[in-house]
Structures are given as C-alpha cells and as structure tokens.
Amino acid sequence: MPEGDMAKPLLGHRSMEGDPSTMPAAGRTIGVLGSGDFARSLAIRLVCSGFKVVVGSRNPKRKAGLFPSAAEVTFQAEAVKKTDVIFVAVFREHYSTLCDLADVLAGKILVDVSNNTEVNHHKESNAEYLASLFPACTVVKGFNVVSAWTLQSGARDGNKQVLICSNNQEAKRTVAEIAQVMGFTPVDMGCMSSACEIENIPLRLLPAWKIPILLALGLFLCFFTYNLIRQVIHPYIREQKNKLYKIPIEVVNTTLPCVAYVMLSLVYLPGVLAACSQLYYGTKYRRFPDWLDQWLQHRKQIGLLSFFCAALHAVYSLCLPMRRSHRYQLIETAVKQVMWKKMNIWVEEEVWRMEIYISVGIIALGLLSLLAITSLPSIANSLNWREFSFIQVKLTFSGPHTDHGGQRLTCHPSTSLLWHGNCKLCTGVKGKPCRSTPLRAPWSHGTPHPGGDTER
Numbered sequence: 001m002p003e004g005d006m007a008k009p010l011l012g013h014r015s016m017e018g019d020p021s022t023m024p025a026a027g028r029t030i031g032v033l034g035s036g037d038f039a040r041s042l043a044i045r046l047v048c049s050g051f052k053v054v055v056g057s058r059n060p061k062r063k064a065g066l067f068p069s070a071a072e073v074t075f076q077a078e079a080v081k082k083t084d085v086i087f088v089a090v091f092r093e094h095y096s097t098l099c100d101l102a103d104v105l106a107g108k109i110l111v112d113v114s115n116n117t118e119v120n121h122h123k124e125s126n127a128e129y130l131a132s133l134f135p136a137c138t139v140v141k142g143f144n145v146v147s148a149w150t151l152q153s154g155a156r157d158g159n160k161q162v163l164i165c166s167n168n169q170e171a172k173r174t175v176a177e178i179a180q181v182m183g184f185t186p187v188d189m190g191c192m193s194s195a196c197e198i199e200n201i202p203l204r205l206l207p208a209w210k211i212p213i214l215l216a217l218g219l220f221l222c223f224f225t226y227n228l229i230r231q232v233i234h235p236y237i238r239e240q241k242n243k244l245y246k247i248p249i250e251v252v253n254t255t256l257p258c259v260a261y262v263m264l265s266l267v268y269l270p271g272v273l274a275a276c277s278q279l280y281y282g283t284k285y286r287r288f289p290d291w292l293d294q295w296l297q298h299r300k301q302i303g304l305l306s307f308f309c310a311a312l313h314a315v316y317s318l319c320l321p322m323r324r325s326h327r328y329q330l331i332e333t334a335v336k337q338v339m340w341k342k343m344n345i346w347v348e349e350e351v352w353r354m355e356i357y358i359s360v361g362i363i364a365l366g367l368l369s370l371l372a373i374t375s376l377p378s379i380a381n382s383l384n385w386r387e388f389s390f391i392q393v394k395l396t397f398s399g400p401h402t403d404h405g406g407q408r409l410t411c412h413p414s415t416s417l418l419w420h421g422n423c424k425l426c427t428g429v430k431g432k433p434c435r436s437t438p439l440r441a442p443w444s445h446g447t448p449h450p451g452g453d454t455e456r
C-alpha cells in the first residue's frame with residue numbers, strides 16, 4: 001500500500017473519553033440488516049452506546065425476542081426506510097437476495113461487515129461486490145475485524161481497532177464516528193481497494209511468527225536427532241545399554257539450550273551482516289536485500305523464542321532430580337560407595353565447576369528475561385530511550401550504531417536484539433518511527449516494522 005494510504009486514526013486526536021451523547025453520531029438511528037450473531041451483538045452495542053437501532057429481518061416476529069427491547073425489529077424494507085446508515089450483517093452469498101431493496105437503499109450508506117472463509121477467496125472483495133450490486137449506495141468496509149463477542153462485551157476486551165475504508169470520505173467519517181461512540185478506535189485504511197486486505201486480516205494466523213516458529217522447530221529437530229544419537233542410539237550400539245528412558249526429559253533438555261543459543265545468535269547475526277553490507281558498499285543509503293530485511297524484522301520473534309527455549313530448559317533442569325531414574329542412580333552410587341568402602345567422594349573441582357555452571361546459567365536466564373520483558377511494547381514504552389538502550393544494548397552487546405535518514409536504512413542493525421517497539425535509539429524521541437523499509441501498515445505483511453509506530 002502506498003505510504004500516503006497508510007493507516008491513520010480517522011478522527012484525529014479527539015478524546016474518546018467524552019460523553020457519547022455530545023458526539024454528533026450518538027442518538028441517530030442505525031439500521032442493521034440480518035438477525036444473526038453479529039447483528040444481535042451489534043444491536044446490543046449500538047443500543048448501549050445511545051443509538052436508536054432498527055433491525056431488518058426476513059422474519060421479524062420470530063427474531064424480535066433475540067434483540068434488546070430498545071431495538072426495533074421489523075421487515076427489511078421497513079428498517080431501511082427509517083435510517084441512512086445500514087450495517088449489512090448478512091453473508092456475501094446472500095447479498096443478491098437484498099437486491100429487491102435497491103430502490104429504498106438508494107443514496108444510503110451500507111456498512112459491509114462480512115468476512116471470508118479463505119484468504120483472497122473471491123476475485124473482488126465482499127465490499128466491492130456489494131458496491132457493484134448497489135451502485136446508488138455508498139459502501140463502507142468496516143467492523144469485520146471485531147468479533148460478535150468483542151462487540152457484545154464492549155471494546156474493553158479484545159482488539160479496540162476498527163479498520164475502515166471507502167471511496168467516500170464523508171461516509172467513512174460517519175462510520176468512524178459511530179465506531180468511536182461505540183468505544184472503538186477507527187483506523188482509516190484508505191479507499192475501497194483496501195477492502196480485500198481488511199477482509200484477509202481475521203484469517204491470518206500469527207504471520208510474523210511463522211518463519212521464526214518453523215526455524216525453531218527445524219533447529220529443535222536437528223539438535224534432537226543429534227542428541228538422540230549421542231545419548232540413546234550410540235550407547236545402545238556400543239554397549240547394548242537401553243537408554244530410551246532419556247528421550248522425554250534428558251534428550252529434550254539438552255536440545256533446548258542448543259536451540260536457544262542458535263536462535264539468540266540469529267538475533268545478532270543479521271545486524272552484523274547489515275553493518276558489513278553498509279561497510280562493503282560504503283553507503284548507508286543502499287537498500288538491504290529482501291532476505292536480510294525480512295530477517296531483521298523477525299529479530300524480536302526469534303529472540304522471544306530463544307527466551308522461551310531457555311525458560312523451558314530451566315524448568316526441565318529443575319525437574320531432573322524428581323525423576324525416578326535419578327533416585328535409582330543416587331541409590332546405586334551410594335551402594336557402590338559402601339561396597340568400595342569409600343568414605344568421601346567429594347571432588348572439589350567438580351563441585352566448583354557445577355556451582356559456577358549453574359550460577360552463570362541463572363544469570364544468563366535473568367538477562368535474557370530482562371531483554372524479553374523490556375521488548376514488550378507496554379514495558380518498552382515506559383522506558384526513556386537511555387534506559388532502553390542501556391538494557392537492550394549496553395547490558396548485552398555494543399555494536400556500531402548506524403545513522404539513518406530516509407527510508408533505506410535499517411535502524412541500528414547491529415545493536416543486537418532490539419526487540420523494541422519504538423525506535424528510541426535512533427532518534428532519542430520516544431515513539432518517533434525510523435524506517436528500514438517503507439513503513440507499511442501492520443497487516444500488509446503481518447510484521448510490524450521494527451522501529452515503526454505500527455507495533456501492536
């Protein structure tokens with residue numbers, strides 16, 4: 001999406017805390033076509049927000065009992081006549097059945113709330129399809145990213161953002177005002193061509209995490225196989241010893257830190273590569289190759305997965321003495337000691353090695369936790385840039401800090417984890433975005449820009 005079309009709050013900085021009744025949208029009559037789950041939740045929310053609601057159903061008598069008494073439930077044509085803004089809470093497949101209403105709908109605003117079952121299911125978006133069926137109406141896409149549940153329980157739970165797009169600015173503003181009175185944050189997604197993108201959002205599953213998770217699983221599999229061969233298969237082949245019992249805990253436990261180390265190094269490596277590339281080309285104004293850019297943008301997820309593996313390793317390690325096999329081994333050692341008539345098996349060097357080994361492990365996990373916690377947007381936002389850089393860079397790794405200006409630069413590529421929300425290191429100004437790639441809306445590729453203000 002061109003930068004000009006970038007998502008932006010629709011109603012500027014107007015406070016949402018104010019009395020809804022003082023807002024121009026409140027008090028007006030809103031129509032809802034359909035009487036399903038979404039229509040019901042929408043009607044409840046609209047009534048609670050001070051709107052008059054008229055529901056259009058094919059069978060109003062049967063459906064009236066499902067709606068709050070303040071909402072009027074009537075036939076579709078009747079409902080449409082009473083209002084200028086109509087939410088079409090009907091599936092795309094049934095849009096054509098509304099064509100009989102074309103005359104009464106003419107000149108009105110239709111809000112398309114529909115979703116699809118697959119990404120890019122149809123050639124044109126549902127909203128564009130609705131607009132083609134009703135050329136005399138103004139269609140606005142919106143509210144599809146909030147579930148019926150979120151609507152009913154209010155904007156306190158779930159996502160507060162409502163993404164809106166339309167070719168008509170005035171209609172978009174009207175719907176945005178309604179969303180705001182309902183307690184949501186309307187976000188302008190530009191013109192109708194963005195509808196397809198908005199419709200795909202609810203269907204995406206952790207897009208920013210896909211590559212890091214696959215990477216972690218791949219590494220886990222490799223190290224697990226290696227450790228399995230070393231700890232189970234090799235002793236069996238060499239000494240015919242059955243060590244299968246080691247698989248669920250010991251093999252997994254030795255695998256986890258290997259994955260954590262490699263993942264952690266993969267957080268730092270792209271920064272070093274980016275710095276090398278800048279040195280090699282002698283300019284900071286050259287765009288990084290796509291693979292490196294993608295890698296840089298996934299550092300936060302890779303870092304958090306590394307922390308997850310390290311935390312699991314700590315838990316597994318704490319549970320090692322709980323195992324029955326461990327108790328048997330202890331008793332076996334004690335018996336052997338008695339049989340050998342050995343009073344003291346204390347080996348000073350071994351003792352020290354283990355004490356230091358565990359202590360360093362605990363400190364490493366502590367530092368990693370600190371990095372992970374400060375990378376969370378809510379915590380990162382509470383730190384000033386100096387505190388943030390102290391924790392994220394000085395405590396871990398100090399690399400060259402690249403300068404930047406324009407869109408071609410990666411912010412401080414080599415300064416480590418930078419699992420940051422807003423790029424404080426670059427500008428020193430909290431919340432001011434720096435850009436490594438043209439700033440895209442968070443949903444455009446699923447990965448918030450590492451230094452952008454689009455982080456969610």
Ligand SMILES: NC(=O)C1=CN([C@@H]2O[C@H](COP(=O)(O)OP(=O)(O)OC[C@H]3O[C@@H](n4cnc5c(N)ncnc54)[C@H](OP(=O)(O)O)[C@@H]3O)[C@@H](O)[C@H]2O)C=CC1
Pocket residue numbers: 033034035036037038039056057058059063088089090091092094097113114115116143144145146147148149
């Ligand atoms: N449920 C959710 O959480 C969300 C739903 N949506 C969207 O909202 C829309 C409605 O979803 P939802 O309420 O869950 O669906 P439901 O199946 O619960 O309701 C659909 C409604 O469409 C009406 N309708 C109108 N014409 C027809 C027809 N020809 N055949 C069948 N039904 C018709 C029916 O009302 P009547 O019989 O009174 O005419 C029916 O109650 C969909 O487009 C969906 O993608 C979007 C976000 C979340």
Ligand SMILES: [Fe+3]
Pocket residue numbers: 257313317361
């Ligand atoms: Fe360890």
